[in-house]
Amino acid sequence: MRLLLIADTHVPKRARDLPAQVWDEVARADVVVHAGDWIAPELVDELTARSARLVGCWGNNDGPEVRSRLPERADVTLAGLRLTVVHETGAAGGREARMARLYPDTDVLVFGHSHVPWDSTTSTGLRLLNPGSPTDRRRQPFCTYLTASIDDAKVTDVILHRVEK
Numbered sequence: 664m665r666l667l668l669i670a671d672t673h674v675p676k677r678a679r680d681l682p683a684q685v686w687d688e689v690a691r692a693d694v695v696v697h698a699g700d701w702i703a704p705e706l707v708d709e710l711t712a713r714s715a716r717l718v719g720c721w722g723n724n725d726g727p728e729v730r731s732r733l734p735e736r737a738d739v740t741l742a743g744l745r746l747t748v749v750h751e752t753g754a755a756g757g758r759e760a761r762m763a764r765l766y767p768d769t770d771v772l773v774f775g776h777s778h779v780p781w782d783s784t785t786s787t788g789l790r791l792l793n794p795g796s797p798t799d800r801r802r803q804p805f806c807t808y809l810t811a812s813i814d815d816a817k818v819t820d821v822i823l824h825r826v827e828k
Contacts, residue, residue, distance in 0.1 A: 664742045665691060666818075668809040670698035670750070670775025671796035673724065674706045678798035681706075682826050685797045685808060689713050692810075694741060698775035698794070699750030704728040722750035722775060743816030744770050751776045752791075759785040771818050780807050780823050790818055797826050 667688045674680060681689075689695055695714040699722025701707055707729060711717050720737045721730045737748040747769040752758055755777070763785040766772050771790045774781075778801040781793035795807035806826035812819045 664693045664813040666741075666809075666811045666813065667692035667695045668698070668773055668792060668794040668811065669695070669797055670773075670794050671700045671722070671778050671799060672697070672702070672706060673700055673796070673799050674703050676702050677796075682797055682806070684824075684826055686713070688808065688810060688824075694718060696746070696748055696773050698722070698748050698773050699733075700724045700775060701729050701733075702726075704732065707732055718746070718748055720748045720750055738769070742813040744813045744818060746771045746773065748773045750774065755779075755781075759783055759789075759791065762791055763787040763789050770816075778803060780809070782809075782821060782823070792818075792821065795823070 694716045697719035699720050718737050718739050719733050720735055721733045739746050747766055752762055752774045762772055773792050778796040778799060780795040781791060783791050794809040797806050797808045800806045808824050811821045
């Protein structure tokens with residue numbers, strides 16, 4: 664199962680649309696995961712229509728229209744893998760221990776908010792993934808997103824992609 668992980672798209676405030684490179688990944692993915700800060704409900708509609716399956720949550724910048732359609736925390740089981748999607752996880756310091764305590768029944772936690780790519784594994788085996796942002800790099804050198812696969816109930820082939828201009 665092929666996954667596309669994105670967050671912090673901020674459409675239309677930071678970009679008019681997702682980059683073509685990301686839409687190409689949407690077409691290839693079995694599941695698109697969005698970890699919040701969509702801004703426009705129209706992007707929710709378009710990703711829903713163009714994705715084989717969409718799993719997402721709302722973020723701190725999302726208004727009532729987006730929040731009424733998405734949960735604050737999304738939990739799904741995909742090919743035997745327990746995946747949770749949230750927007751915020753707090754400060755980077757102590758993140759692994761904090762998330763391992765908060766999500767003991769999750770295999771992979773996808774989060775956003777910081778626009779900083781992150782890939783780590785806690786002492787309990789919880790994998791933490793933040794794809795960065797495909798539209799708003801902030802202090803990062805590039806806009807980014809992640810792709811991954813699920814094989815035998817494990818996340819594999821996690822790749823951080825740079826958005827080409």
